[in-house]
Amino acid sequence: MREPAFWYRPRSFKSHALRPLGLLYGAITERRMLRKGFDAGIPVICVGNYHVGGAGKTPTVLALTKLLRELGETPVVLSRGYGGRLKGPVMVDRERHTASDIGDEPLMMVRDVPVTVAHDRLEGVALAKSQGATVILMDDGFQNPRLLKDASLIVIDSERGLGNGKVFPAGPLRAPLKAQLARTDALVLIGNGHAADDVAAELAKRNKPELRARLKPDAASVAQLFGKRVLAFAGIGDPERFFRSLRACGIEVARTRPFADHHMFSQDEIAALAAEAQREQLTLVTTEKDLARLRGREGAPDGIVPFAVQLEFDDPAALRQLISDHLYKARERRFSRR
Numbered sequence: 001m002r003e004p005a006f007w008y009r010p011r012s013f014k015s016h017a018l019r020p021l022g023l024l025y026g027a028i029t030e031r032r033m034l035r036k037g038f039d040a041g042i043p044v045i046c047v048g049n050y051h052v053g054g055a056g057k058t059p060t061v062l063a064l065t066k067l068l069r070e071l072g073e074t075p076v077v078l079s080r081g082y083g084g085r086l087k088g089p090v091m092v093d094r095e096r097h098t099a100s101d102i103g104d105e106p107l108m109m110v111r112d113v114p115v116t117v118a119h120d121r122l123e124g125v126a127l128a129k130s131q132g133a134t135v136i137l138m139d140d141g142f143q144n145p146r147l148l149k150d151a152s153l154i155v156i157d158s159e160r161g162l163g164n165g166k167v168f169p170a171g172p173l174r175a176p177l178k179a180q181l182a183r184t185d186a187l188v189l190i191g192n193g194h195a196a197d198d199v200a201a202e203l204a205k206r207n208k209p210e211l212r213a214r215l216k217p218d219a220a221s222v223a224q225l226f227g228k229r230v231l232a233f234a235g236i237g238d239p240e241r242f243f244r245s246l247r248a249c250g251i252e253v254a255r256t257r258p259f260a261d262h263h264m265f266s267q268d269e270i271a272a273l274a275a276e277a278q279r280e281q282l283t284l285v286t287t288e289k290d291l292a293r294l295r296g297r298e299g300a301p302d303g304i305v306p307f308a309v310q311l312e313f314d315d316p317a318a319l320r321q322l323i324s325d326h327l328y329k330a331r332e333r334r335f336s337r338r
Helices: 013-033 058-072 104-109 122-132 176-182 198-206 219-225 238-246 269-277 288-294 316-336
Strands: 044-048 076-081 115-117 135-139 151-157 186-192 210-217 229-234 254-256 283-287 306-309 309-313
Touching: 013 176, 044 058, 044 104, 044 316, 058 076, 058 104, 058 135, 058 151, 058 210, 058 309, 058 316, 076 104, 076 122, 104 135, 104 288, 115 122, 122 135, 151 316, 176 219, 186 198, 186 316, 198 210, 210 219, 219 306, 229 238, 229 269, 238 254, 238 306, 269 283, 283 288, 288 306, 309 316
Parallel strands: 044 135, 044 151, 076 115, 076 135, 151 186, 186 210, 229 254, 229 283, 283 306
Antiparallel strands: 210 309
C-alpha cells in the first residue's frame, strides 16, 4: 500500500476520525506482544520497525550479517517473505525462486547470507538450525510474539521519524509507542535528521543505546550513472529518499516515478517505463529491492541500473560491543537453565 500523506502531518481530520480504530488495533497488538515466545535454543536478533513501511531494515540486516561473521558466528536470516506466495519453510534459492515466490527482500539478501522464508517462524527456526545457524537474524517481526528475541534493534529513518505518532490506521505505528519502547534493546537511526530525537531520548532514560548510521552509495553504481540523465523509479517505503540520494551523488534525475512499497510491476507499467526512457534518452535506475521484483519478469528491459547502498555505522565498535554482549547474555541465560 502507499502510505497516506496525513500520517506525516501533525494534525489531520482523517487521522482524528480513524483514532478509535487505531486505539482498538493498538490494544490488540499490545496485548499480543505480552505473550511469551518460544525459545529457539540459539540467539535470536530481531531487526524491526515501530511503524509500517520501510526505514532501512534490510541494509541493517546485511550489516549485522557481516559483523556476526567477523565474530565467528554463522547467521541465517529468518523472513516471513512479505509478498511471496510460498508459506515455507524454504531456504531461498536465487536461481530457483522469484520475488513472487518468496518476496523481494529475501531474494535480495540471499546474495550475501542464507535466508529461510517461513510464515510460521518456528518452522523457519528449525530449518535455519538444520543449515548450521548459530544465530537467527529476524528480518521484521518485532511485534510478533511467536519467537523469543534475545535482542531487538529498531530502525528509524531520522529524517521521517514516526509521523503523527498514532497507531494504524490513524497513523503509521504498529502498536502504542510506550509498549514498543519497553521491548527495545537499541535504536538504529539512519541519516542526519532529528525527527526521532525524542524517541532516542526516551530510550536513553532506559539506558538503551542509540546507534547512528547512514546509507553509503556504492561507488560503482555512482560511476555507472555519472554524466547520464536518468529516469528513477522505486516501489519502496519512501521513494523520495531514493530520489534524494541519487541527486546528492550528483546524478541528474530528469524524471521520477514513485510506486507503493513492494509494488509488483505489471507488464504495462514496465513497458511504459521503458518507452519513456527510450523516448527521452534516459537511463532507467531503481533500487536493488525493486530490481529483485523485476528479475525474470516478462518484458523487463535490459540495462536497468541498480543503485546499490550499504549501511555504515558512525561507531562500529559500539555496535560490535552491543551485539557481543547480547550474544554472551543469551548463551549465559540458556546455560544457567540446564
